[in-house]
Amino acid sequence: MSLPAPLIEMRGITKTFGAVKANEAVDLSVAPGEILGLLGENGAGKTTLMNVLFGAYAPDAGEILIQGQKVRITSSADALAAGIGMVHQHFHLAPRLTVLENLLIGIRGKGGRIDRAGGLARLAEISRQYGLALDPDLPVSALSVGEQQRLEIIKALFRGARLLILDEPTAVLAPSEVEGLFSALRSMAAQGLGIIFISHKLNEVRALTHRCTVLRHGRVAGRVDDPANTTSAAMAELMCGHEIVPPARGPSTPGEAVLTLDGISTSKHSGTTLRDVSLAVRAGEILGIAGVSGNGQQALAEVISGVRAPDAGQMTIAGQKVSRFSPREVQALGLGRIPEDRMTTGLVTNLPLADSMVLPRVGTAAFSSRGLLKPDAIRAFAEEQIKAYDIRCPGPMVRAGALSGGNLQKALLARELAFDPKVLIVSQPTRGLDIGAARFIHEKFLAMRAKGCGIIVIGEDLEELLVLCDRIAVMYEGRIAGTLSSADATVARLGLLMTGAEGHG
Amino acid sequence: MSAVFEQIFQVGFLAAIIRIATPLAFATLGEMFSERAGVLNLGIEGIMLLSAMTGFTATSLSGSLWLGVLAAVLTGMLMGALHALFTVALGLSQHVCGIGVTLFSSGLAYFLYRLIFGQQSVPPSIKGFQTLPIPVLSDIPVLGPAIFNQFTLVYMAILAIPLAAFVLYRTPWGLSVRMVGENPRAADSAGVSVIATRFQVVILGGALMGLAGAFLSMAQFNAFTFGVVSGRGWVAIALVVFGRWDPWRSAGAALLFAFVDALQLRMQASGLGHIPYEAFLMLPFIFTIVAMAFMSRNAVAPSALLKPFRREER
Numbered sequence: 001m002s003l004p005a006p007l008i009e010m011r012g013i014t015k016t017f018g019a020v021k022a023n024e025a026v027d028l029s030v031a032p033g034e035i036l037g038l039l040g041e042n043g044a045g046k047t048t049l050m051n052v053l054f055g056a057y058a059p060d061a062g063e064i065l066i067q068g069q070k071v072r073i074t075s076s077a078d079a080l081a082a083g084i085g086m087v088h089q090h091f092h093l094a095p096r097l098t099v100l101e102n103l104l105i106g107i108r109g110k111g112g113r114i115d116r117a118g119g120l121a122r123l124a125e126i127s128r129q130y131g132l133a134l135d136p137d138l139p140v141s142a143l144s145v146g147e148q149q150r151l152e153i154i155k156a157l158f159r160g161a162r163l164l165i166l167d168e169p170t171a172v173l174a175p176s177e178v179e180g181l182f183s184a185l186r187s188m189a190a191q192g193l194g195i196i197f198i199s200h201k202l203n204e205v206r207a208l209t210h211r212c213t214v215l216r217h218g219r220v221a222g223r224v225d226d227p228a229n230t231t232s233a234a235m236a237e238l239m240c241g242h243e244i245v246p247p248a249r250g251p252s253t254p255g256e257a258v259l260t261l262d263g264i265s266t267s268k269h270s271g272t273t274l275r276d277v278s279l280a281v282r283a284g285e286i287l288g289i290a291g292v293s294g295n296g297q298q299a300l301a302e303v304i305s306g307v308r309a310p311d312a313g314q315m316t317i318a319g320q321k322v323s324r325f326s327p328r329e330v331q332a333l334g335l336g337r338i339p340e341d342r343m344t345t346g347l348v349t350n351l352p353l354a355d356s357m358v359l360p361r362v363g364t365a366a367f368s369s370r371g372l373l374k375p376d377a378i379r380a381f382a383e384e385q386i387k388a389y390d391i392r393c394p395g396p397m398v399r400a401g402a403l404s405g406g407n408l409q410k411a412l413l414a415r416e417l418a419f420d421p422k423v424l425i426v427s428q429p430t431r432g433l434d435i436g437a438a439r440f441i442h443e444k445f446l447a448m449r450a451k452g453c454g455i456i457v458i459g460e461d462l463e464e465l466l467v468l469c470d471r472i473a474v475m476y477e478g479r480i481a482g483t484l485s486s487a488d489a490t491v492a493r494l495g496l497l498m499t500g501a502e503g504h505g
Numbered sequence: 506m507s508a509v510f511e512q513i514f515q516v517g518f519l520a521a522i523i524r525i526a527t528p529l530a531f532a533t534l535g536e537m538f539s540e541r542a543g544v545l546n547l548g549i550e551g552i553m554l555l556s557a558m559t560g561f562t563a564t565s566l567s568g569s570l571w572l573g574v575l576a577a578v579l580t581g582m583l584m585g586a587l588h589a590l591f592t593v594a595l596g597l598s599q600h601v602c603g604i605g606v607t608l609f610s611s612g613l614a615y616f617l618y619r620l621i622f623g624q625q626s627v628p629p630s631i632k633g634f635q636t637l638p639i640p641v642l643s644d645i646p647v648l649g650p651a652i653f654n655q656f657t658l659v660y661m662a663i664l665a666i667p668l669a670a671f672v673l674y675r676t677p678w679g680l681s682v683r684m685v686g687e688n689p690r691a692a693d694s695a696g697v698s699v700i701a702t703r704f705q706v707v708i709l710g711g712a713l714m715g716l717a718g719a720f721l722s723m724a725q726f727n728a729f730t731f732g733v734v735s736g737r738g739w740v741a742i743a744l745v746v747f748g749r750w751d752p753w754r755s756a757g758a759a760l761l762f763a764f765v766d767a768l769q770l771r772m773q774a775s776g777l778g779h780i781p782y783e784a785f786l787m788l789p790f791i792f793t794i795v796a797m798a799f800m801s802r803n804a805v806a807p808s809a810l811l812k813p814f815r816r817e818e819r
């Protein structure tokens with residue numbers, strides 16, 4: 001496209017956190033009507049750069065220009081006033097307030113009161129203009145993740161954003177929701193807004209963006225002028241600095257069943273209930289659990305990992321019946337688990353990384369004796385894993401919360417795999433991870449499979465499941481709607497099962 | 506027992522409830538505001554005491570009651586600002602700083618009182634607020650004299666409740682307060698200054714606590730004694746939880762506590778003399794504990810309560 005004057009220009013941005021250079025002399029520009037892809041490995045500094053643009057972080061050096069004018073952005077209020085809106089990786093919403101209240105926050109009222117009528121009118125206008133609708137009086141906690149994201153976008157537009165930053169918006173969306181987001185973004189761009197889109201899914205980047213800037217280790221590694229006609233492999237190489245080869249999944253020779261569920265049902269409580277779920281995972285096999293989220297995957301993961309006891313049915317791990325359903329019991333029987341939400345249930349973000357990495361096994365002889373911790377052993381273990389898994393961080397004593405998403409996930413994986421589980425259950429294992437890290441994790445799974453571990457992968461990304469799994473079971477409304485072997489499974493057939501259209505297989 | 510029931514429905518008893526509830530209502534509203542923005546203020550007990558002292562002193566020296574009220578309010582605001590300085594600006598532990606503020610304010614109150622009034626055999630007193638009947642309204646049977654023949658500060662407390670609800674739920678500033686208490690990062694990214702909002706709220710809360718103190722030494726006891734607050738600040742903290750961080754419910758909680766307190770006062774006075782009076786004194790506190798145990802189980806505190814906000818942290 002012919003380039004009009006840039007809407008936003010960042011020049012020579014540098015930002016350090018202690019010893020970490022998160023951004024170094026980064027240049028970036030976006031034209032009106034342009035969708036710019038921002039790519040880079042985990043920890044490359046994408047989020048940091050956008051936080052600088054949005055005024056949340058103060059840069060150490062560099063300048064920001066809006067329509068050629070140098071501006072000083074020292075707070076989000078400045079950024080909003082300058083027409084910059086941001087949808088964060090972790091949403092910035094207050095769950096107990098309503099949609100409208102979340103929109104009106106920070107907006108001047110009318111005669112000292114909240115301007116409800118004005119807010120409603122503006123919301124209706126945005127809905128009409130971009131096809132984004134929401135019930136204004138629902139509390140945010142009642143919205144689905146996709147709707148919360150829509151609210152974040154509306155929030156930015158509500159404040160008159162001319163540049164919209166979206167930090168990994170598709171990581172939290174079901175595949176079916178992604179298309180809706182893309183058409184809204186395209187219509188915004190067509191009406192002259194600039195958009196910065198961050199994603200690790202290169203096919204999405206190729207489908208949506210007009211141009212890309214690629215970061216590596218905080219610096220600009222290159223730019224892509226025609227993403228639609230550039231291969232994913234070429235982009236990946238630009239990001240990682242080397243070629244990424246997809247892992248090869250050899251034929252499997254499954255052994256005995258290491259995990260069986262027989263007629264498992266749960267009732268009431270939160271979320272979808274399980275209804276008569278039976279399945280088995282054999283040693284040396286990877287079983288995928290596909291399905292639109294909210295169809296019982298979470299309940300299934302909770303039962304298997306001993307967090308929730310079922311009301312009916314039996315479960316065995318390595319041939320032993322699980323009787324009490326506690327995380328400790330299933331762990332002792334040989335289950336490893338990587339939860340979906342690595343921030344809240346995965347690692348303790350306020351503890352040093354090393355402590356978090358031994359948490360589930362802290363009572364074992366390796367890390368404590370006579371009720372006292374062995375700090376040296378814990379530290380040594382963490383250092384070893386950091387090296388083995390290439391976890392990028394200042395050291396084992398850093399707060400776990402300071403790691404980037406991909407590195408957190410690697411740390412969790414290292415923690416579980418170090419203890420040679422017989423069964424491993426993982427949810428969304430590569431959500432938010434760059435291609436390199438995702439490959440790495442896939443390779444680890446395949447290596448575990450070769451060693452005779454049974455693995456359950458719960459996920460929404462069908463492409464990933466198809467690459468990884470020997471069999472794929474589809475969940476629909478708390479039941480197993482069908483199971484396909486890797487030879488029979490296609491995106492189309494899985495999709496049908498996921499909507500409940502096809503009967504049991 | 507029937508004597509007790511008869512007394513409940515006396516005008517005097519209703520009026521007593523309202524009077525006992527007034528300082529609690531001010532204090533509870535003050536604490537509620539502060540906590541709604543995510544700042545627990547355990548300095549409340551000391552702030553009330555120091556305000557009671559400064560209010561009393563200002564009146565006693567100047568002869569003006571309203572100058573005393575002003576002094577108490579300013580004292581509350583100042584101590585609120587001190588608490589905010591530690592917990593909001595510096596992000597220190599709210600528990601520790603709150604207790605520190607209480608200890609400091611109490612010590613200061615005793616010290617200054619001694620310094621100004623010395624050790625007197627008869628504690629000095631002032632001519633405190635007099636009841637101000639509101640024309641027409643105070644003629645309503647039973648309720649009139651109970652509610653509309655009170656101190657001006659009582660009327661202010663009654664008006665403060667709907668005003669607090671209006672500010673919290675209907676004004677942009679109130680929305681910022683709630684947002685800051687729920688998700689400060691969201692407020693920050695919407696261009697609301699978390700630090701400024703929290704400062705403002707804690708100072709406002711301090712002003713209300715100051716009014717509570719002023720009421721005690723200038724309307725209820727008309728003197729300053731070291732026991733003038735005697736745990737009312739701590740009670741207010743419990744009442745906020747009991748009232749689920751809502752102005753109306755918090756005020757209701759204060760009223761309920763005042764009812765039990767008034768009841769135990771009457772019971773002390775009304776011939777149940779063979780029971781030691783300390784047993785009656787315990788009654789409102791037992792009530793608070795029991796009520797809290799039942800009511801606060803599904804009460805959800807503001808999500809960001811106790812959490813300092815630092816922008817570049819994740």
Ligand SMILES: Nc1ncnc2c1ncn2[C@@H]1O[C@H](COP(=O)(O)OP(=O)(O)OP(=O)(O)O)[C@@H](O)[C@H]1O
Pocket residue numbers: 017020021022040041042043044045046047048049392402403404405406407432434817818819
């Ligand atoms: N608030 C912070 N405090 C300390 N270090 C930080 C902070 N934010 C980011 N970092 C560090 O800066 C680097 C860049 O992080 P950033 O979150 O910008 O990466 P990213 O490209 O967004 O990665 P991801 O794809 O995983 O989201 C990382 O090494 C990270 O650990």
Ligand SMILES: [Mg+2]
Pocket residue numbers: 046047048089167
């Ligand atoms: Mg990021």
